[in-house]
Amino acid sequence: MKYPIGIQSFERIIEDGYVYVDKTHLIYDLTHSGSIYFLSRPRRFGKSLLVSTLENYYLGHKELFKGLAMEKLEKEWNVHPVFHVDFNGANFTKEGVLETMLEDYVNKWEKQYGLHTNRELETGLRFRDVLKSAHEQTGHRAVVLIDEYDKPILDVLDMDNELEDRHRNVLKAFYSIFKVADAHLQFVLLTGVTKFSQVSVFSGFNQPKDISMDTRYETLCGITQEELDRYFAEPISAMAIKYRCSTEEMKSLLQQKYDGYHFSESLTDVYNPFSLLNALDSLQIRDYWFSSGTPTYLIRLLAHFKENMNELTGKYYPPEEFIDYKADVERPLPMIYQGGYLTIKDYDMRRNRFLLDFPNNEVKNGFLTALVAAYLQPRKQLSNWIDDVVDALEAGEADTLCTLFTSFLASIPYTMRRKEDETEKERYFQYTFYLIMRLISVYTVYVEKVQSQGRVDCIVETPQYIYIFEFKLDGTADEALQQIEDKGYAREYVADSRKLFRIGAVFSSETGTIGEWKTR
Template sequence: MKYPIGIQSFDQIIEDGYVYIDKTDLVYQLTHEGKTYFLSRPRRFGKSLLVSTLEHYFLGHKELFKGLKIDQLEKDWHVYPVFHVDFNGSNFTQAGVLEERLEDYVSDWETHYGLTSEADRLDVGGRFIKVLRAAHEQSGRRAVVLIDEYDKPILDVLDVDTRLEDRHRNVLKAFYSVFKGADAHLQFVLLTGVTKFSQVSVFSGFNQPKDISMDRRYEALCGITQEEIDRYFPEPIAEMAHDYQCMPEEMRQRLKLQYDGYHFSERLTDVYNPFSLLNALDSLRIYDYWFRSGTPTYLIRLLTHFNENLNELTGKYYRPEEFIDYKADVEQPLPMIFQSGYLTIKDYDRDFNTFLLDFPNNEVKNGFLTMLAASYLKPGTETGGWIRNVVVTLRKGDTETLRTLFTSFLASIPYTMRRKEDETERERYFQYTFYLIMRMVSVYTVYVEKTQSQGRVDCIVETPQYVYIFEFKLDGTAEEALQQIEEKGYAREYASDSRTLYRIGASFSSETGTIGDWKCI
C-alpha cells in the first residue's frame, strides 16, 4: 500500500496509485448546495488536497474520478475556468512579498485571457475582476476561485511586525473584495486556512462566506474517520499489531489514543489526524509525526503574552463565540489554540450551547506541553531526555532518583524566568511549573490538582506497579506536606489497591528555585 505522505495533488495520488480516502460525495454535495465557503482546519489536515480535488473536478477531469463516489453522482462534467491561489511555500515576513505573489498571479491570468495589464490604473483586485469577467465571457461559464491557506500572510507576521500585519490584512481585504464586485462571474469560491479572523475581518469587503468549519455535514471533509480506518487499513494495522506483539484491536486502540480525538461539530464524530496516521501506518511505528513536522511559532508568540496558565483553559466548557471567532487580542489565545488544532471539542451541552475543550490526543497533549514548558521555563536540561528518565524512574519506583531528576531540572531554569517579586505570583509560578512538568510525563495516568472529598491533592501519578501521591509546599517543609496528605486522607481511596503506594512531601525554595526538602514514606 502506497501512502500519500506529503502529496497534496489529487491527480498524482490517483495516477500513481496511492491510497485515497474517497470523500468525493462530500465534494459533490459542497459544490451543489452553496457558492462561497470558508473552511478552517489545522495544518497538515488535508486542506490542500481538498483544494486540488476541487480544482480537477471543476476542470472536468472525469477520468481521474473514475470509480469514486462522485462518478455515480455527476452526469455533466462541465469545464469551468479555475483560479487557484496558494499561499503555501512563501515567507511573508518580508515587506512586498505578498504584493509580489498577487501580482504574479494576476499578470499570468491577464496574459492567459489576452488582457492588457492596467497596473498603472487599477490595483490587483480591480484587475482580477476584469480577469474573471473575461474568463466568464470567453468560456461561457462562471469562474471558480480556490484560495489555499488564505491566512498565512497574516500568521507569518502575527505579533512580530504589527505594521506589516496591518498592511497584509489591508492588501488581502482589498483583494477579497473582488468577490463582491465579480459576483455575477463566480460559480464557486472556497477559502481554506487555519484561523478565522472575524473581528478585524479580511472578509468584510465582500459578502461573508459560509463558514463550514463546524458544519456537521462536512465535519469529515478533511481527516480520517474510524469507519474509514476500518475499511481502508485492516492489513497495515494487523501488521503493526504483529510488530508490537498485541492483538489488532489493541493496536487500533493505541492509534486512537495517539492520533484520534478531533471533533468538528456537536455531533462529535471522531476524526484522526491524517498526517500522523498515514505516517504511522507507513513506518509501522507510533511517533509524534504531526508535532515534529513544524513548530507553531505564532502560537508560542501569543502565549508569551497570556496572563493565565494553560491548565486554566483546558477541560472547561465555552460558548461558541469564545473559541470560534479569533479576537485580535494577544491576551485571549483560546480561539487560536483551538483553530490550530491543539485543543478540540470533547463534549457538547445542548441546554447551554457550550462546548468542552481539551487536548485531542496524546500526541498533541505531550508535544504541546513539552514545547510550552521549554518556552515558558527555558530549562538548561534537554527536555525530551529528561522526560524519558522520569518515566523510567517512575516505572521502577525509585523515589530518590526521582528527587534528583526534579532537583536538577528545576535548578536548570534561569533565575530570570522564575523571579517573581510578589508572593502570590511566586506561588503561582511554582504551581504552573509543577503542572507543566507533570503533564509532560503523563505517559502514565496523572491527576494534577485532583479534587477529593476533603481537599485537592497537588498530584497523583498511577503506574501499573506504583501510585505516587505528591504534595508540594512553597518555602515550607516536606513534613508539612506529608502531614497534609495524612490529615486530608489523600491516600484513602488507594487503601485496597494492590500497587505500592508512595506519599511524597516536598518543598520548593523560592530562593534557590529548586527542591528544598523532600521526604517519602
C-alpha cells in the same frame, strides 16, 4: 500500498496509484449546496488536497474520478475557469511579498484570457475584469480556490504590526471583488487555520459560509475510524505483528496517539491524516505532526502565557470564545483551538457549551514540551528527562524522583523565575509543577484533584504504584505530609492493592529547586 505523504496534488495521487480516501461524495454535496465557503482546519490536515480535488472536479477531469463516488454522482461535468491562489509556499515576513504574489497571479490570468488591463489599476479590480472575461469567454462562471488565506497574516502576527495591518488591507481589497463579481462566480472556497473576525479580511464581500463546525462536513479533511478500517486493514495488521500485539490493541495505540479530533457537536472521531499515514508507512508510532515543525506564530503566542494554560484545558466554553479570533494575543484560546492543539471533547446541548482539551497524546506531549521550553527554558533535554521519570515511577523509586525533580528545576535559568512578590513566586512554582506533571502523564495523572476534604496537588497512578504528592513553597516536607494525612487524600485508595507513596516536597524560592523531600 503507496502513501501520499507530502503530496497535495489529487491528479498525482490518482495517476501514480497512491491511496486516496474517497471524500468526493462530500465534495459533491458541498458544490451543489452553496457557492461561497470558508473552512478552517489545522496544518497538514488535507486542506490543500481538498482544494486540488475541487480544482480537478471543476476543470472536468472526469477520468481522474473513476471508481470514486463522484463518478456516479456527477452527470454533467461542466468545465469551469478555475483560479487557484496558494499562499503556502511564500514567506510573508518581508514587505512587498504579498503584493508581488497577487500581481504575478493576475498577470498570468490576464495573459491566459488575452486581457490588456491598465497595470496602474488595483490588483483586485484587475482580477474582477479577469473573472468577467473568463465567464464571457467560456460560458461558465468562475471558480476561485484560495489555500491558506491567512498565512500572510500569521507569518507576521505579533511580530510586525505595521506589516500585519498592511497585509489585512491588501487581502481585504483583493477579496472585496468577490462581491462585485458575484454574477461571474460559480464557487468560492477559502481555507486556512484561523478565522479572523471584527478586523476581518472578509468584510469587503458577502460573508462566506463557515463550514468549519458544520456536522455535514466535519470529516471533509482527516480520516475517520470507518475509513481507517476500510482502507488500511493490511498495514494495521503489519504494525500489530511488529509491536507484538493484537490488531485491536494496535488500533487502540493509534487512537491514543493520533485520533481524537472533533469538529462539530456530533463528536465524530477524526484522525490526524499526516501522522496516521506516516505511522502506517513506516510502521512506527512517533510524533510526526508536531515534529514536522512548530509554527512560528505559536512560539510567539507561547511567550504571552502568564501561568494560565492549566486554566484553558478541560473547560466548557461557548462557541464564540474559541471560534472567532479577534487578533488579541492575550486571549490565545481561539488560535490554539483552530491550530489543532485543542479540540472538542464534549458538547452540552442545553447550555450550548463545548468542552475543549488536547485531542491526543501526540499533540498534548508536543504542545506541553514546546510550552515548557518557552516558559522555563530548561537546559536539560526534556525527552530524556521524561523517560527517566517514567522509569522511576514504574520501578517505585521515590528517591530517584526526588533527584530527577531537583536536577530539572535546577536546570531552569535563574532569570526565568518569578521573584516580584510572594504571590508571583507561588504562581510560578504552581504553574511549573503543573507543566511538569502534565508532561510525564504517560500514566493516570490527576493535578489539583478535588476530594471531599480538599484539593490534592497531584496523584499519579501506575499499574503497581500510587503516588500522592503535596508540594509546599518555602514550607517543610513534614507540613506537606501532615496535610495528606489530615485531609485524608489517601483514603480512597485504602482497598487498593497497589503500593502507596505519600510524598511531601518543598519548593525553595531561594534556590529555585527542591528544598526538602520526604516519602512515607
